[in-house]
Amino acid sequence: MKISSFLNKIRQSAHQRNIPILSTGTEKYLRQHLPSHTIKNALEIGSAICYSSIVIAQCIDPKYGNLTTFEVSFPPYNEGIDHISSLWIHSITNYYANFNSINLQRYLYRKLDFVFIDGRKSEYHVYLQKIIPYLAQDYLIICDDVIKFKNKLKSLYNFLDQNQINYTVHQLDPDDGILVIHNDAWLLQLASIYT
């Protein structure tokens, strides 16, 4: 089966079961913007049933690109593993783990040039602080659902503003959108604090 047909099926099934996955607006943005970054080492926090993971895997470097994902809940993690295996995608390594509890160094071989943050909204600032020491010089971070759930993201916005981190918010759907941080040098300067 073609990947696009497979993804359509997953989207329909997720919709019927109220499982949150990428909006069509965010998916379109990723497909338009990620390929030009030639991403090799990607990380996703909150992969659920791996819909977004499959989209990201399609957009990273076809030869050397790899994506490490974390999902804290077992049923979606297990379903995600089924989806990845059905498509024979070898560039995704999906872990069943709470991202907050892991020693990230043990999971990463190289610095990250792309991070997709889509876990619990109130934890976004914790994820961000945890990944700072592992960012490559040339990096892109995308946080999903930052408009609809703005009230749960106060700590993230406070952290960014207090540290004068440059970011842009893109409204991609009528009620929601993403936050993008691209190569902000100040964020890398904070690595020593969060190591």
Ligand SMILES: C[S@@+](CC[C@H](N)C(=O)[O-])C[C@H]1O[C@@H](n2cnc3c(N)ncnc32)[C@H](O)[C@@H]1O
């Ligand atoms: C919005 S869903 C992810 C949707 C998925 N990225 C997609 O677009 O297909 C958020 C997921 O994050 C997971 N999650 C929440 N906190 C987490 C944590 N601390 N570590 C790993 N996963 C987490 C939830 O269990 C949930 O499945």
